[in-house]
Amino acid sequence: MLRRLLNRLISPFDPWLTALVVILLSFTAIVMMSASPERMQAQLTNTCIGLGIMWIMANIPPQRLQALAVPLYVLGVVLLLGVEFFGEVSKGAQRWLDLKVVRLQPSELFKIAMPLMLAWYFQQREGALKVLDFVVATVLLGVPVGLIVIQPDLGTAILVLSAGFFVIFFAGLSWRLIVPAVVMGVAIIVAVVTYQDQICADGVQWPGLRDYQKHRICTLLDPTTDPLGKGFHTIQSTIAIGSGGLVGKGWKQGTQAQLEFIPERHTDFIFAVISEEWGLIGDLGLMTVLLLIIFRGLVIAAGAHNVFSRLLAGALSLSFFVYAFVNIGMVSGVLPVVGVPLPLVSYGGTALVTLCLGIGVLMSIARHRSTNQS
């Protein structure tokens, strides 16, 4: 009886993912005790909620999720429009929708709703994909991303955009479109770096971006131009990482972190704390765990038995990768400072719940791979 109950509880969990997530969350707890001990309680609560949601999602068969794709997407777009017109301004950006009971951040919803919607769309077109389908998918992706960009929330926009793009990529977008796009992207970056002085000059407006976004990118190009402003984050976090060395200064011994030189050290910049206190060894260990989670997700995707599950699993795995890559990239000073948390490590309930939800979905796909409905 007890054994059956226990089995019922544990069986939805994918053993590989579960083991990796537990390792990562334990490490997070240890790091959080150093970075921000007063937030331990809240972080543990968040972790429990996250694990609970992961378990629930792991129990929901993928075909049920399919049914949620369109309603979630439509609801999300409506909420984003609501934010645009009635949103609450916080830190100069409209991101929150005050529903009296809960303050909602609809852009967060799209991190799941976006790949869900596109996976559903490609599932509908299975086997008869035309170029037009990719155009439609791009429009479906572009609407919410555009709305998120104008909030503005660059970090979430990047995550939603990449999650959607990965679905399209896995659906079979021609390399003839991907390669030129990548080349163009690289060319733009090279051009920006080359002409940074001109385009970063005061008064130069960048199409589609707010001043502060322009400033962030310009600061990345040359952090020293604003050592006490935006550049301060990057300078201080690279000092923290660099001073950590090979083996780190030891747990709770990071002077940069403990003396509050690292801004947002418990959220977006927690990687700097890890690097300072655990060194390159710690970083490599952490990145190995993150990499294994991504690869496990990709393995699940490769083994999934219908288009929807494959695309969703692949996109969710790569989203997880984008979180990790963008976060570590910005903290170590190779990417602009955009608000992307380190997955399952940064403090904050919303991101943790979203990521656990995604991993729960992966677990569900892994578990239900044999029940191919198509």
Next chain:
Amino acid sequence: MEFKPPEQEISRFRTRVLWASVFVLVCFGLLVSRLYWLQVTRHDYYSTRAEDNRISLVPIVPNRGLIVDRNGVVLARNYSAYTLELTPSRIPNLDHTIDELAKLIDIQQKDRKRFKKLMEESRTFESLPLRNRLSDEEVARFIAQRFRFPGVDIKARLFRQYPEGELASHLLGYIGRINDREKKAIEDDETRAPNYRGTEHIGKSGLEQSYEEMLHGTTGFEQIEVDAGGRAVRSLSRTPPVPGDKLVLTVDSKLQKIAEDAFGSRRGALVAIEPGSGGVLALVSKPTFDPNLFVDGIDSQSWDALNTSLDHPLLQRAIYSSYPPGSTFKPFMALAALETGKRTAQQAISDPGYFWFAGHQFRDDKKGGHGSVDMVKSIVVSCDTYYYQLANDMGIDLIASFMGELGFGARTGIDINGESTGVLPSPAWKKRRFKTREMQKWYAGETISIGIGQGYNSYTMLQMAHAIATIAADGVMYKPHLVQYVQSSRDDKRRLIEPQPVKRLGYTTEHLATIKRAMVEVNKWGTGARAFANAGYTSAGKTGTAQVFSLKGADYKSHAVGERLRDHALFIAFAPAEDPKIALAVLVENGGFGAESAAPIARQVLDYYLLGKLPQGAAPEQPGAE
């Protein structure tokens, strides 16, 4: 629904997963290489940066050394007082805050002005004093309201204080806030710069300036770990400051006081020296000023008062101003005559009351002359004619070289700044001094006036006292100094400034005896007799009168000329004559005859120094009083 075989679709998907995996690995590889570069390649650099970030050195300013007189009387000390300090960067509306503070604490317009000035010179995160020396009541009132004033603090600070006020201010000097020029000089000096971090005051004049290095001490440092906001987290280490050394002066502050008081409201200077050591017993410049005014930055009202006064209280008359020595020059001339063999003590002249030279008449004080005058009599009655002739016989070069040996016309090297050289006239000097060839020429007639201490002669009272002290010490010359020894605050050891004779002039004892005897007689029955009547010791002296304004061909009537055009009165002396313990030079500006105003001052000083006798009318010493 299926148009393509799922296997083909699946294999294409798996190829993409493979590409995605490669992409993920490449991206992570980039991050790892970046981390490797930061953490391994550049580790040392970033470690240093992190250390710089977290450790802040906070200087601990040492207590300034005390200055005490030869008997241990404190002349400069430090005391702790509360100051109201504002950190401008932490105060959003400064004027409003000061207005609100003014309701609790007495803040004057001059305080505001001074604060504004400090603000311009300082960085905004520094805490700057608005009001110094708060009363206990003001401190209490502020503390009760403290919550209303973020960025405002009350701090205990050490202040320099000169407890004797105006006494000896010219020799003590004063300290003041370091100005831009001084700041730059300190910052350019690699050894001084770190020691002056945090120091706000520096010696500006007198001993405070010349012994600045010893008085300042060694700044301590506290290593404090700070966070990014600059807040102190904890102290890592503390190197305590070493307080400045104590200066023990040769000056006798009571003697100094008696001398200063003896001048009354008259202007002048007095220098008293211990002949056997060169130690300065008193160094007076009147009028004087209160150095306490300068400590926190003098307010403009007091500054204007000091600067515009006709009496020039800031002028250091004892070492900076130079005056013609008048007849006080005669004993030195007489010694020169003996030493150079131009005269013997017994050789006498017949004084008709004037000396003719190249169709020009050099007059004597006394109409009809002094009759037969030998060397001793020439000093006692101050016979001009004797010295006109002597100067003419000696010639300017001989006079200049002899007087130069005695220290005339050169800085004595006393241990405070601001000494002037005075003028020892000679053809070489005149060549340097004047531009036109006509002016540069030395005329034989000019030598005549030099003989009686007039003409181009001009010496400081320090040089006069130094010269007479050298005579009193039988030609053994010491460097005048104000500091007897420096007492180290570190180990209490005395760094003795052992008086070493600068040179031995090797005068013939017999010649010296003649001069001394003549000077003793001056005080017995000559021009100094009235001032030294009934003295309980044998004193030697010589009066002098220095012309300020020459009224050619007219009788000199002091009351007829403006007070400030009257002659300066001089007096030089030493005592006891048989074993001199003190030698001095006094000058009273526009004091008329030396015998009238200068000699009585010398008498009071000698009476106190040799007999402990207070001048008549002086308040008896209060037991226990400093």
